[in-house]
Amino acid sequence: MNTTEDATRPPGLMTESNAKRARMASPQSGRRIPKITRACDACRLKKARCTGTKPCPACSKRGAVCSYDSQYMRGRPPTPPLSTLVQGQSPHAPSDRQISPYAHDVDDAPRDTGISSRNSPEMDSTNIQGQYVDPTSGLSFLERARERFSSHQTLSDCAQDEDWSYRQQPLLNAGDKPLALPDIQPSMTGLLPHGDDAIELLDVYFDVCVATYKPLHRPTLDAWHKQASQNVKAERPLIRNLGHAKLSTLFAVFAVASYHRRKTQDFSFNESDTLFQVSQGLTNMEVGLPRLDSAQARLIQVFYLLMTCRMNQAWFTFGTVLQLVSSLGLHRKVRRARLERDYVYRQCQKRTFWTTYILDKYLGVVMGRPQHFHDDDIDQEFPDCVNDEDMTAVGCDATEDPDDCLIEAFVQNAKLARLVGRISRRLYPTRALTGTKRLELTKQLQTDIDEWHRALPPFLSTVKPSSLIRSLQRQSVAIRMAHSHAVMHLHRPYLLRFAGQESEASVKHCLAAALAVLRTADNIATSGRMFHAFWWTHYVTFCALSIAYVWKIHGHPIDGGFDTEQLFRLAERCQTHLAHATASNSPSRRYSIILEELRAEAGNNQASLTTEDTTGNHAASTFNIAPAPDIGGLATGDHSLEGWQISDWLDLDALAHGYPAGSSPDLGCFDTVSY
Structure with missing residues (x-):
């Protein structure tokens, strides 16, 4: 065996001898297939023989995606080994294309040692952020975890089918799974929910999806949806009397709600992504100076991206929200000269700012990044504890104080986020x-x-x-x-x-x-x-x-x-x-x-x-x-x-x-x- 060739061979590429042994054990050779511990989802469903490789010969023959996503009840699921039969390629002629997108899946355990994933593999001494770490150090488990999903060829799940790596994705969403979109893109008018379906989605959004984040006003959103529905009936453009940002906000809300209910009601997996794409397209077409709804639309998009774990795109989209909120001066109290705006609008300004503030503190913790808002720069008041249905253009219309106001939790969440921000700054400083x-x-x-x-x-x-x-x-x-x-x-x-x-x-x-x-x-x-x-x-x-x-x-x-x-x-x-x-x-x-x-x-x-x-x-x-x-x-x-x-x-x-x-x-x- 050529050791020089082995040393330079890309990870996941089989040697010719290994490929020969794999062919000898394949169904085409007539030899007995070794016993496997896990079949792919398609073979498991059909109760058919499976090699346990990824992709297996049956899926390769049909040109289908070979997945191993079904629940595994016997401990930690074993990682399927890479098949030599990649998309019909001859095992006799390995090439760069044989480095399958599955070769470095994010949940792969080390394959070459044969050691169970329950036993963490040994690692050489290394240096993590300037600190010496040997195999017995407590920090080594961080490095072992990092090595398992941070190789240069790591791909996201959905990107695997299209052979995309983060190096081939746009800068602002690199590493995130691409949107799951239908082959034939439906029209914007056809995508807009109507009737009881729209009401249900709005209920899900306001009651469940973002329970302690309240940047939007339900009656206002109902009015936007009513206008959009009238445009559909009159065969007018959907943005008529709404504009791009308001319509984008509406589609973003429907995307969030659709994602929440899809697993409980067996909705299509690409329904919410399609709605989100429409929302994103509308904000991209905005022109003119920023408005409150410009920030609101992108803020709801951030929630959707976080829910679907597209963290990089969420982070960069949130950066735009931060700049819009700051440019609109939402972190400052409203001056007297600007009080001509109605009560609902002023409350939505406060709600939008404090939602952004909460996310700033929590995303800083989750993603390990600096906070952007500083309390010394902020004098914005908390929103009034008034339920949406009790708000009018001139003020609160409630006959008596409600016992349980839905805005109370939002305000308390903002106060707690401020404390979390202080903890981060004071107890996790760069100086000891x-x-x-x-x-x-x-x-x-x-x-x-x-x-x-x-x-x-x-x-x-x-x-x-x-x-x-x-x-x-x-x-x-x-x-x-x-x-x-x-x-x-x-x-x-x-x-x-x-x-x-x-x-x-x-x-x-x-x-x-x-x-x-x-x-x-x-x-x-x-x-x-x-x-x-x-x-x-x-x-x-x-x-x-x-x-x-x-x-x-x-x-x-x-x-x-x-x-x-x-x-x-x-x-x-x-x-x-x-x-x-x-x-x-x-x-x-x-x-x-x-x-x-x-x-x-x-x-x-x-x-x-x-x-x-x-x-x-x-x-x-x-x-x-x-x-x-x-x-x-x-x-x-x-x-x-x-x-x-x-x-x-x-x-x-x-x-x-x-x-x-x-x-x-x-x-x-x-x-x-x-x-």
């Missing part, structure tokens, strides 16, 4: 904090969170969500999840800096919040509600799971009777829920890959502790970590996360949504936060 300063800030910020929580109305805090109507139920769950996330974000640095009673109090706060998140996520998933569509819920669940596994790796016992066994049982269940919910969203599946590596690290650590116990060397040394003089650094100890730094929590958050490796020569897929 002293231990005393960190403890002081943590205590003050926890006090602020507690004050915020005490001020919540009962339907958002003490009332059981299942006893509420649909719209309030969704708001209650969302606020509870956001509250738990803020607590986890505040206290998780102390999981690895366990020194003294104050640190133990932070750990208890963090674990209790993680347990609350996992209970809620488990309830959502098992009750059949639309866990798949909630991008923020996926992220918060990921945070809770990572906290559970990091705590298990660290191994500290805590006083107070905290039920860690329940935490770990729920973690196992919720990791399965998260894997199923994100199965169709390639970037979100990175959550599962990262968690698999982290869980394996926890399992290895647990096995190590058990071995020490059985040999008489009790693992008490793991628990007896001396108080560190500087809580900004890691206390000295004998555990597998000894090299973990506070900034690594941010890398962990961003890893699922960072750019593919190689897109930045300095940072790889890690995008360091600059808070």
